[in-house]
Amino acid sequence: MHHQSLAELDDTVLAGRSSDGDVRAFEVLIRRYTPLLRAYARRTLGSTDELDDVVQETFITAWDRLDRLDDHAKVKSWLMRILSRKCLDRIRARRFHDDVTELEVAAAAADAPDRVAEARSREEAAETALAELPEAQRRCWIMKEVLEYSYDDIAAELDLPPSTVRGLLSRARKNMIRLMEGWR
Amino acid sequence: MSSDDDTLAAVEQAVVGVPGVTDLYRARPTVASTVSAVRGIASSAAPARVVVDDGVLRVVIGTDGYRPAPEVARAVHDVALAAASTHGLALTRVDVRVARVG
Amino acid sequence: MSDLDALEPDDLDGHSIDELADYLDAGMQPPDPSIDGSPACQNALAAILRVRHASLGSLEAAARDEAPADESWIGGVLANISLESRSGRDVPLRPQSESERPVMTEGAIRSLIRRTGDGVPGVLVARCRLDGDVTELAAPIRVVVEVAIVSGPSIVATADLVRTGVAQALAEQTDLLVEAVDVVVRDLLEPDPDTDTDTDTDTEETR
Numbered sequence: 001m002h003h004q005s006l007a008e009l010d011d012t013v014l015a016g017r018s019s020d021g022d023v024r025a026f027e028v029l030i031r032r033y034t035p036l037l038r039a040y041a042r043r044t045l046g047s048t049d050e051l052d053d054v055v056q057e058t059f060i061t062a063w064d065r066l067d068r069l070d071d072h073a074k075v076k077s078w079l080m081r082i083l084s085r086k087c088l089d090r091i092r093a094r095r096f097h098d099d100v101t102e103l104e105v106a107a108a109a110a111d112a113p114d115r116v117a118e119a120r121s122r123e124e125a126a127e128t129a130l131a132e133l134p135e136a137q138r139r140c141w142i143m144k145e146v147l148e149y150s151y152d153d154i155a156a157e158l159d160l161p162p163s164t165v166r167g168l169l170s171r172a173r174k175n176m177i178r179l180m181e182g183w184r
Numbered sequence: 185m186s187s188d189d190d191t192l193a194a195v196e197q198a199v200v201g202v203p204g205v206t207d208l209y210r211a212r213p214t215v216a217s218t219v220s221a222v223r224g225i226a227s228s229a230a231p232a233r234v235v236v237d238d239g240v241l242r243v244v245i246g247t248d249g250y251r252p253a254p255e256v257a258r259a260v261h262d263v264a265l266a267a268a269s270t271h272g273l274a275l276t277r278v279d280v281r282v283a284r285v286g
Numbered sequence: 287m288s289d290l291d292a293l294e295p296d297d298l299d300g301h302s303i304d305e306l307a308d309y310l311d312a313g314m315q316p317p318d319p320s321i322d323g324s325p326a327c328q329n330a331l332a333a334i335l336r337v338r339h340a341s342l343g344s345l346e347a348a349a350r351d352e353a354p355a356d357e358s359w360i361g362g363v364l365a366n367i368s369l370e371s372r373s374g375r376d377v378p379l380r381p382q383s384e385s386e387r388p389v390m391t392e393g394a395i396r397s398l399i400r401r402t403g404d405g406v407p408g409v410l411v412a413r414c415r416l417d418g419d420v421t422e423l424a425a426p427i428r429v430v431v432e433v434a435i436v437s438g439p440s441i442v443a444t445a446d447l448v449r450t451g452v453a454q455a456l457a458e459q460t461d462l463l464v465e466a467v468d469v470v471v472r473d474l475l476e477p478d479p480d481t482d483t484d485t486d487t488d489t490e491e492t493r
Contacts, residue, residue: 009410013434016413021372021393022400023364030363034355039348056363063367123347126340145338146345170304174293177303177333180340209369249398253459254379257388265385275385282390283373285398285459 007031015072018063030059033076037083040146044087054090058083077148084147085157113182122180129179137172140165188236191271196234198267199243204256207246208233209283234264239276241268249286257282292326299324306330369393377416378423380461390460392420399431402455406447408436412472418465426465429456434473445469 006014006028014032017025037055045051061082069078112132119125130138139158143149151169155162200208210233234243241264247256261278268275295302301321309321310331321327374392381387396414403411411433418427431452435444449467456464 013410013412016432017400017411019372020396020400020413020415021369021374022397023367026367027360027364030360031355034360035352036345036349038352039345042352043345043348052359056359056366059363060366064371066372121347122336122340123344126337127344127348129337130341145341166304169307170302173303173307173334173337176337176341177293177330180337181333249401249459253390254388254461257379257390258382258386261386261388277385277387279387280389281376282379282388283369283394285390285394286401 010073011075012072015066015069015075019066019069019072026059026063029075029079033079036076037079040080040083041087044084045090050090054083054086057086061086074148077146081147081149084143088157112179116179117182125180126176129176132179133172133175137168137175140168141172141176144169188273191268191273192234192236194271195241195264195267198263199234199245199260202256202259202263204247204251204253205245205260206248207284209244209246236268236273236275239274240279241275241277242279242281244281244283246284247282247286253282253285293330298326298330301327303330303334307334310334375421377420377460377462380423392416395456395460395462398455398459399429399452402451403431403433403448406444406451408438408440408444408475409448410434410475416462420462423461424463427462428465429453429467430470431467432470432472434475435471436477437474438477441471441474445471 006024009025009028011029011032014025014029018029034055037058038051041051041054045054058079062079065082069075112129115132116125116128119128130141133141140154143154143157144151149157151162151165154160155165158165160168196208199205234241236242243260243264245256245260247253257280260280264278265275292298293303298306299320301324306321306327309318314322321331372393374396376389377392377395379388379390395416399414400411403409403414411431413432415430416427417430419425420427429452431448433445433448435441446469448469452469453464453467456462456467
């Protein structure tokens with residue numbers, strides 16, 4: 001074999017070998033993406049005992065569905081979409097009354113720009129801005145921009161008409177840009 | 185005639201002893217459910233990894249990657265048939281599935 | 287007052303912020319001169335990119351604060367993945383009596399091919415597949431092995447080594463009727479500076 005160890009291989013090769021049944025290659029993907037998946041799960045579910053379980057379930061599901069991944073280079077966002085679905089299932093199971101289905105016309109809070117401006121880095125500003133968005137806008141924005149869902153898939157996942165999703169995303173984008181542009 | 189459990193345990197032990205067999209898997213193998221082929225592993229308490237269904241024995245193995253797998257599969261078939269017969273179990277077929285080579 | 291307070295189509299030469307986001311997603315193809323040539327649109331595109339980048343960056347930063355995966359937790363994940371789900375079709379081996387029904391899983395064959403190819407110096411197997419009806423004994427099968435090979439003068443010879451190695455391994459370990467083994471070089475790898483010195487010395491004999 002070439003001197004490169006399995007741990008240095010790119011996502012495309014690892015995902016391809018995993019799809020062919022290579023458990024060692026899949027293990028590298030697990031190590032590589034567990035921190036990112038945990039970070040996403042923590043933001044979505046809060047810091048809870050469930051984080052280990054939901055990330056574990058994500059990898060187990062991913063292993064089973066590797067043949068459905070068309071573009072192996074996209075394995076990172078694909079893993080995050082699997083995780084996101086499992087997080088949403090858990091949120092629904094907690095019976096929180098999320099206003100995901102509510103036509104959200106509320107704007108971001110009036111003092112949101114101040115909170116964003118206090119951020120110490122651009123990344124923190126983005127995090128703060130996102131937290132300031134109304135729930136439905138935030139969900140759609142994350143699904144489109146971070147998880148790379150299509151508009152139709154977001155609509156299906158959230159059980160909303162595509163036109164509603166487009167409206168929410170439109171507001172989310174404008175809010176995010178306005179809030180972020182206030183940060184220096 | 186010996187009990188079914190004893191028969192299956194005897195068949196299992198015979199299979200595990202075939203040169204070239206490195207692993208004996210459960211019917212629905214996960215990575216963790218591999219029972220490594222260690223001679224003398226069979227105790228009557230351990231659940232059997234070979235299954236008999238209507239005269240057909242099913243076994244899932246891993247081979248060492250040196251001895252040709254078709255040969256190993258044939259040897260497993262012969263040995264399983266003989267061990268079953270010794271314990272009064274007549275088999276019509278032995279289905280050997282090789283899930284790993286080397 | 288920032289220009290970016292103005293994010294409606296009237297401010298963006300008739301384009302909505304969503305059209306611009308979609309344009310970015312499409313890699314700005316096919317080129318749209320009414321967007322490309324509009325300073326307001328260009329500003330808005332840049333703003334979208336900044337926000338996206340910052341947001342993804344914040345998640346990556348949060349990931350850096352997470353502990354690496356714990357060894358026993360990884361073991362737990364691996365213990366629960368099903369070998370069945372990636373084992374593919376059952377490939378018959380040749381029975382010699384009525385009571386034999388031996389098969390090998392496609393996954394076992396792929397693993398064998400991968401290990402054989404990886405064993406050739408300078409080679410990394412990316413994907414492999416068996417084309418043809420492997421579930422039928424003696425059906426002609428074409429094996430395709432996609433590899434990455436170390437860049438250099440020996441690429442063709444190395445690919446040949448993979449081809450013959452795989453053909454031999456399959457002949458020994460399966461009863462497949464292999465019509466051909468196609469080795470597809472998908473990527474070239476950087477030579478390892480520590481080990482790939484032999485090609486230089488070979489050409490020095492005329493000194």
